[in-house]
Amino acid sequence: MRETEFIDQNKEKWRSLEQMEADRTKDPEKLSRLFIEATNDLSYSKSYYSNRSIRVYLNNLALKVHSSVYRNRQSTWARIKKLWTEQIPRAYFESRRSVLLSFLIFFAGVFIGVFSAHQDPGFIGLMLGEDYIAMTMQNIEEGKPFGVYASDSHMNLFAYITLNNIRVSFVVFVLGLFFMIGTVGALLQNGAMLGAFHYMFYEQGLLGDSLITVWMHGMPEISAIILAGAAGLELGKGLVFTNSYSRKESFLLGAKKGVLMIIGLIPVFFFAGFIEGFATRYTQMPDAIRILFIVLCGLFMISYFVIMPWRRFKGVYRSSVAEEQIPDSAEHDYRLHGIKKHGQIFSDTFALFSSTFSQYILPAMYIATAYVAALWMATREDFIERFSLPYVPDLGSFFTGMARAFVKVDQLYDLASSPVLWLLNGTIAALIIWMGLRQLGTAFAQEREYVRPVRSIPLLLWVWGVTMLAHVLFFLPAPYSVILMLLGAPVLLYAALSGFLPRPGGLGYSHVLQIAMRHGYGRLLGLVTVLFLCCCLFLLFFNSGLTDYLLSVIWGGFRMSEETFQSVMLMSNIFFTVWSLLMVIPLFIYASFFSFWSAYEIETASHLHASVDRIGIRNKAYGILREEMD
Template sequence: MREAVFVRRRAPTWRALEALLDADGPDPDALADAYVRLGDDLAYAKTFFPGSAAAAYLNDLSAQAHAQIYRNRREERGRLVRFWTHEVPMAVWHARGALLASLLLFVGAVGVGVVSSRGDATFVRLILGDGYVNMSQANVEAGDPFAVYKDARQLDMVLGIAFNNVRVSFLAFAGFFPGVPVPGASVGTGWVLVTNGIMVGAFAHLFAAEGLMGEWLRVVMIHGTLELAAIVIAGGAGLTMWNAVFLPGTYPRLVALQRGARRGLTIVVGLVPVFLIAALLEGVVTRRTEMPLWASLVVILGSLAALVGYFVVLPALRGRARSADRGLPESRGDGAGVRGSTPSAPSIPATP
């Protein structure tokens, strides 16, 4: 490729990076993405056009970008607020495809659990264990089918549930096979989603077979709405991380893994309030099975509205707003960039 053709093709990307450097508080992900791409262009120019104006310009631009990214500065005020209101929603927006895949996989597994339980009476015992099934049936016969939520002290139950929720969600994120201390990549994440989905399906059928499906939804989904959503979202975060290894795009696989891991971990950290609230509901509210239907619906629908608002609506608003306000062309679903005027120095080499 001739130098003039190279400059003409890549100039829009360089101008977009100049605009980022000139902007007040540029988006860190967009700046890092542009810097990585600039490094590729600089290496190409030094290899095929050594000593050229293009190589000198790219070297100067790379130095400016490096200084902008790695300079030491005090942490801005409101950093924690920005994390919850911008960084987590943007990470969810970038991972929306993986999150949808995680949801479909989990719902499909729940369906498998229900259908398998209907077709084979021993399937529920295979999945949940004889002890749990016998206990549940004894509770049903005693007229208190959800007595299991009343057995432990509230504080102990809340702490235990919170720990278990975090454990399962991190398993879904990291993609570890249960009992095997080796990452299974996206296959492991899928395995955690499928096994938990089948378990939920078998659990639901256990009560549906007793004519208690309505009661199961009214009681269990008080905490289950948040709990199951957390598993699905953590699974989507895991798919985002591990799929970056198999589909790195223009990045080296290690760089793609680092980017995917950072994005996935941001989502999982954003789930911490969901873990805690779900544990609180299960340990304190779910045990009150005598609650009227309207009270249960308030909790369930309120939880669902909060999930949709934070993990669907807000990410969509943030993502579309940034796509409209930034000038960098959307790449790998990032939609990063800033619209702005091109700085006068350093200038892009003119093409003959």
């Protein structure tokens, strides 16, 4: 067979194989079939075209696909083993100074708690709550000072304690985003609570019993908080001390190392919850056994998180474990062309959001400040009554905090009671969406086939109109409005985006929207749902009890009437609620942008056609068609 006939006969399947490898779309059966056929073609070319470039081309193609498929083909157990025996211990070894600093800060907090409780009896109530103290004193009078650990079923207490441990450690870690200051404050606060707790039992002559009882589960639990604090310090250190990296690269390194450290604590959270739920309540257990258990837990924590990392990795690595997990260049390849899976769009969305996050902080603050001022002017006669937080039942720390955050948002979206909220909410949402589109225009300014120059006023008016229409849904009762907004979010996002996108192939607005809805609705709906859950955590963080506490400390230092204090606290809470909502809206804009171009590729296959055309050019470069030219 002539070489040209061989190429013409097989080039389509080579194109398909090359496309699958380039776009990382792995249909296992099809990929396996095409790969086997390509290797057969390679064998044939070695026999009949050994000195022709077609052999070189097929050899390179086979090597590329083989490398792509098998480079990460490591058994699941091997990857798990590497994570727990190498990556996590190495992260703790590299963060050993942060671990030591976190330990010292926490026990400085314990000392502060003990000293303050000794100086001021009211300090214990401030730290632990008057209700908890009253319950504990009642238990002491009844002869069961630690009855709180037997007040619920084993499983309920296990679930509650585990979730609470995860929440506390997560907060301690994430507060590192505030340049380490937040993590330091959280460690001091938790240490002060522990010190005040033990001092309360010391006053009742029960210090020894409290130490043994609490530290049975406290050894893994408190160790986890300290180690989460070390992870938070690493996270913040990436923002403060950049060394030779850009701030973004330094933050990514700190974040990846911190996440590895938190992953290492997951079994500890469950173990501590299990001990507190099933073992701590048995206070009649001999003290010697309980002390032995505490010592064994302490030895395990020190062995795995301190001694093993030191002995294994001292002097072994020059680079950080996190450096091996990010590319040499921190630039993210968004690859707007091609069909993407949910995970790829999700990754692109957060990569772009992380690189533009700082661009929204101050504008969102200005918008939130103007919103609060306009809201107060519109409702000043009954401002306190309307926006005071109603009673939220105790559902556990995490769920109570989430319920409080949702109640705050619901108050701002009760459009039926105050139509002015419709105008305010729609306007500020339109402003931040417009900013998100402008950021897209800036990020992809060199790729005019995917974005077009932003005409500020026309685009803003278009987005404002779409947003105001969307906010009509919030005139419905809360459950219905939230469900309809989630289901309608892809339509509204694509509609807002259609005023910004170029007109590929001369398509009109309606045709662009049809393509997006036909191939991208389900994809974007899934992404919106996941992003909504992520945003709930973000909203919870900025509307937690810690925020209320910090605000009360800040404003409590000023002399003002009770009514003024309530108004200022409400304004501050509304500010943080609105600001946190504004900060997450760009996530949805970015997700809809990447989702649209994936849907467009499904509809038109334009990139696939272009890739096929380029194969011919590439083949000529390899000299495959030299025979024809001759």
